[in-house]
Every structure is written in C-alpha cells, then in structure tokens.
Amino acid sequence: MSRSFDVVVIGAGPAGYIAAIRAAQHGMTVACIDKWQNFDGSYAFGGTCLNAGCIPSKAMLESSELYHRATHEFKKHGIVTGEVSLDVAAMQKRRAGIVRQLTGGIGGLFKANKVEGLVGHGKLLAGKKVEFTPVDGDPEILEAKNVVLASGSVPIELPFAKFDREHIIDSWDALELDAVPERLGIIGAGVIGLELGSVWARLGSTVTVLEAMDDFLAMADRDIANVAAKDFKKQGLDIHLGAKVSATNVDNGTVTVTYTDKAGEKTLEFDKLVVAVGRRSFTDGLLAEDSGIALDERGRIIVDEECHTHVSGVYAVGDCVRGVMLAHKGSEEGVMVADLIAGEIAEVNYDVVPSVIYTAPEIAWVGKTEAEVKASGRPYKTGSFPFAASGRAKAMEQTSGMVKVISAADDDEMLGVHIVGPMAGELISEAVLALEFSASTEDLQRTIHAHPSLAEAVHEAALAADKKALNYINR
Numbered sequence: 001m002s003r004s005f006d007v008v009v010i011g012a013g014p015a016g017y018i019a020a021i022r023a024a025q026h027g028m029t030v031a032c033i034d035k036w037q038n039f040d041g042s043y044a045f046g047g048t049c050l051n052a053g054c055i056p057s058k059a060m061l062e063s064s065e066l067y068h069r070a071t072h073e074f075k076k077h078g079i080v081t082g083e084v085s086l087d088v089a090a091m092q093k094r095r096a097g098i099v100r101q102l103t104g105g106i107g108g109l110f111k112a113n114k115v116e117g118l119v120g121h122g123k124l125l126a127g128k129k130v131e132f133t134p135v136d137g138d139p140e141i142l143e144a145k146n147v148v149l150a151s152g153s154v155p156i157e158l159p160f161a162k163f164d165r166e167h168i169i170d171s172w173d174a175l176e177l178d179a180v181p182e183r184l185g186i187i188g189a190g191v192i193g194l195e196l197g198s199v200w201a202r203l204g205s206t207v208t209v210l211e212a213m214d215d216f217l218a219m220a221d222r223d224i225a226n227v228a229a230k231d232f233k234k235q236g237l238d239i240h241l242g243a244k245v246s247a248t249n250v251d252n253g254t255v256t257v258t259y260t261d262k263a264g265e266k267t268l269e270f271d272k273l274v275v276a277v278g279r280r281s282f283t284d285g286l287l288a289e290d291s292g293i294a295l296d297e298r299g300r301i302i303v304d305e306e307c308h309t310h311v312s313g314v315y316a317v318g319d320c321v322r323g324v325m326l327a328h329k330g331s332e333e334g335v336m337v338a339d340l341i342a343g344e345i346a347e348v349n350y351d352v353v354p355s356v357i358y359t360a361p362e363i364a365w366v367g368k369t370e371a372e373v374k375a376s377g378r379p380y381k382t383g384s385f386p387f388a389a390s391g392r393a394k395a396m397e398q399t400s401g402m403v404k405v406i407s408a409a410d411d412d413e414m415l416g417v418h419i420v421g422p423m424a425g426e427l428i429s430e431a432v433l434a435l436e437f438s439a440s441t442e443d444l445q446r447t448i449h450a451h452p453s454l455a456e457a458v459h460e461a462a463l464a465a466d467k468k469a470l471n472y473i474n475r
C-alpha cells in the first residue's frame with residue numbers, strides 16, 4: 001500500500017523546507033523530498049541557499065573582509081600586528097563547517113516538526129501522486145492531498161563558455177576554490193558576480209568583471225549604483241560595462257576570453273573564469289508528461305498570485321516560479337502556500353521584497369527606485385544622508401555611502417528606501433517594515449533611533465526628505 005500525506009513537498013531549499021515545516025505546524029502530515037548532493041558525495045537539505053549560495057558566500061565574504069581589514073585598516077585603528085597571512089584551507093574549512101551545521105539543522109527541524117525528510121528524486125505524476133526514488137532504493141508512489149513544487153534554479157551556462165568545473169566555473173565552484181587565483185575573470189556584474197569578485201579581490205586576486213549591459217547595477221537606484229561603482233573601482237575591481245563576451249578558449253591552464261565593447265574586439269587572459277550571468281528555473285525530471293503543469297517561455301512553472309498551478313492542489317514556490325530569485329521571497333511563498341492549504345487567508349506582498357548585495361559597502365533597497373517613481377508620474381520628494389556624517393560610521397571607519405528615501409509628495413507615503421554603506425543589509429529591515437505598514441515619512445521622522453547607530457542615517461534621510469535633517473545641511 002502506498003504511503004499518503006496531506007502535503008508532499010519536492011525540494012528542500014528555503015522555499016520547500018519552510019513550506020514543509022509550516023504545513024506540519026498546522027498539524028498536517030508532510031513529506032519533503034530532496035536529492036541535493038555536495039561535492040564530497042554527501043546528501044544535504046537546504047538547497048542552493050544553504051549549500052552553494054547565500055550562506056557559504058556570506059561566510060567567505062566575512063572571512064575575506066576580515067583579512068582585508070587586518071591588512072589594510074588595522075593600522076589606522078592603532079592595531080599593530082605581525083605579518084598577516086592567509087590560510088585558504090582553514091577559511092574553506094570554516095565555510096564548510098557553517099554549511100554542515102545549518103543543513104544538518106534542517107534535519108533536526110524536520111524531526112522536531114514531524115516532517116518526513118526523504119533523500120532522493122521526486123517526480124509529480126497525474127492525480128497528485130508523487131514518485132519518490134530514494135538515492136539507495138526503488139521508486140515508491142506517494143499519495144498526496146496537496147503537492148508543493150520547490151525545485152529551485154541552476155546557473156545559466158553560456159554556449160561559448162561551457163563549464164569545465166576547473167577553469168570555466170560556476171558560482172558554487174567559485175566558493176570552494178582551494179587557492180587564490182592570480183587572475184580571476186567574471187562574466188556578469190550582477191549580485192552573484194559582484195559578491196564573488198569582492199571575496200577573491202580581497203584575498204589577492206586581480207579581478208576583472210565583464211558586463212554586457214551599459215548601466216552598472218541597472219536594477220538599483222542610480223544614486224546608489226554610482227556610489228557603489230566608485231567604491232568597487234577604488235577596491236581594485238575592474239568592471240567593464242558594455243562588454244559582450246563572444247568566445248572563450250582554455251589552453252594550458254589559461255582561459256582566453258574574447259569580448260566586444262564600443263572600442264571593438266578585445267581579449268583577456270585569466271586563470272579562472274566565473275560565469276555568473278544569472279540562473280534559470282530548474283524542472284528537469286520533475287514533471288511527468290501528464291502532470292498537467294505548464295511552464296512559461298523561460299521554463300518557470302506557471303502560478304497565480306497565490307502560487308497555485310493550473311492543477312488544483314498543486315502549488316509551486318521559490319526560484320522555480322516567476323519573480324525575483326531570492327531565498328526570503330521563496331520562504332514567504334512557502335509560508336503562504338502552507339497557510340492557504342490549511343484554510344487560512346494568506347498572501348505575499350511582492351512590493352516590499354528587500355534586495356541586498358553583500359559587498360563592502362553593502363547595497364540594499366526596498367520599494368521603488370527614483371526612476372520608477374518618476375516614470376509613474378506621481379509627485380515625489382527625496383531625502384538622503386551620507387554615512388560620512390554618521391558618528392557611528394566614523395567610529396567604525398566605514399563612512400562610504402548613503403541612505404536615500406523616496407516618498408510621495410502628495411500624501412507623504414514612503415515609496416522606496418535605498419542604502420549603500422555599512423550593514424545596509426541589516427538597516428533595510430526597518431524600511432521594509434515601514435513600507436509593509438504603509439508608513440508616512442513623518443512616521444519614520446518621529447520614530448526614536450538609538451544614538452549613536454547606523455540606523456540614525458535612515459532617520460536623517462527621512463528628515464531630509466522634508467528638509468528637516470538635523471545633522472546635515474539640507475539641500
């Protein structure tokens with residue numbers, strides 16, 4: 001007799017495992033299937049985010065930032081050290097340990113919440129049945145009242161720069177390098193390309209980033225992108241905009257990249273080339289032909305606002321559906337879907353999904369950019385405050401960057417907050433809450449912020465929107 005569950009989730013990344021836990025918390029019987037296998041052959045829950053994305057990249061960003069500070073900034077603080085040297089193996093061991101702890105933690109959470117974690121391949125069949133093939137056994141059919149598809153995404157491969165995992169590599173390979181490459185090339189100046197570039201540049205690589213678009217960080221507010229571009233340049237990241245790569249060749253351990261920009265065709269040579277041009281939804285082997293699930297032109301599972309597919313009782317969440325490919329967006333969809341299955345009213349507010357780039361300085365934003373507000377025709381006002389005027393930022397020796405607030409001129413509603421500077425990824429949470437609660441600029445102006453704190457910069461930027469900044473000259 002086949003086993004049956006109230007909910008079967010396929011994929012245990014941040015979208016799937018959160019959906020599974022939330023559904024179990026509603027008292028439902030839940031199974032969550034995943035087949036993720038690490039380079040060392042071990043299987044792990046947590047998906048891209050925990051194994052090869054958010055967490056390992058932040059571990060490496062933190063280590064490389066500390067190394068950079070020790071070699072470049074300690075002197076300024078009056079800290080004198082002997083020669084600071086690098087132990088990449090120890091750094092990688094720390095990264096792997098953090099990943100292992102967190103992915104292992106999901107197993108513990110599954111147990112505590114009575115989610116059945118199943119290691120193997122899941123395939124949706126017709127009639128809400130799921131074929132589960134364990135990594136070490138025969139296929140089994142699971143009956144499900146509801147199915148949640150959370151199969152995630154994989155890196156996009158370029159036809160003229162195929163991954164060979166040694167010289168032409170993806171973001172996962174780039175996080176697990178065992179030595180600092182002398183010359184590192186990166187195709188793509190998006191979030192992942194910039195984060196990886198920052199890691200290896202701080203550890204000593206000469207990093208060149210080739211970006212096909214003419215605008216730097218096209219999705220960010222222009223004022224913020226301009227500050228960030230200057231900072232990255234100062235740090236030695238060589239970013240070429242409008243550079244379209246057309247060919248690569250690997251010979252004797254050297255990758256030669258051919259690209260074209262306004263000045264014509266050029267070539268560059270690297271020891272490693274990271275292709276970080278984006279990710280595509282992953283549904284290979286997920287759907288039986290008669291499953292009834294439809295994909296859009298970009299291979300994403302088609303869902304409505306509530307993440308319901310065309311098939312009643314089958315949902316899809318996270319990177320395998322439309323929208324930004326971010327862990328917290330997928331997790332919120334997972335929560336929504338579990339709540340909907342439990343009969344509750346639930347939604348995701350897609351207008352207030354924060355974006356963060358964990359470079360130094362960090363970049364974070366929520367809501368609309370100034371260009372988007374301008375295009376909407378709504379009258380608006382802006383206020384900004386530089387971290388150079390923040391006492392806390394000065395004490396931290398991290399004064400680069402600013403906070404920018406964009407608000408409606410008619411009813412004072414806050415429309416967007418954009419930050420480049422220290423701890424921007426933490427500071428943005430206040431702005432997310434403000435936008436979620438439809439706060440006015442005055443609400444933020446009248447909220448007490450601890451002194452001295454970086455958050456005062458958010459407060460002052462809100463004040464500046466009405467020319468009421470107190471610690472900066474209003475313009």
Ligand SMILES: Cc1cc2nc3c(=O)[nH]c(=O)nc-3n(C[C@H](O)[C@H](O)[C@H](O)COP(=O)(O)OP(=O)(O)OC[C@H]3O[C@@H](n4cnc5c(N)ncnc54)[C@H](O)[C@@H]3O)c2cc1C
Pocket residue numbers: 010011012013014015016033034035036037045046047048049050052053054055057120121122123150151152153171172192282284285286317318319320325326327328329330358
């Ligand atoms: C280098 C890097 C850094 C990143 N940093 C951040 C960050 O700082 N913040 C952020 O929000 N996002 C970040 N992301 C993006 C983030 O990792 C993804 O948005 C997130 O992991 C998506 O979650 P998901 O659950 O939809 O999919 P995934 O995390 O990709 O998980 C999908 C899971 O489904 C499993 N699976 C797929 N098909 C099957 C099947 N048929 N049977 C069984 N299992 C299956 C896979 O094995 C995988 O474990 C980063 C990504 C990368 C690559």
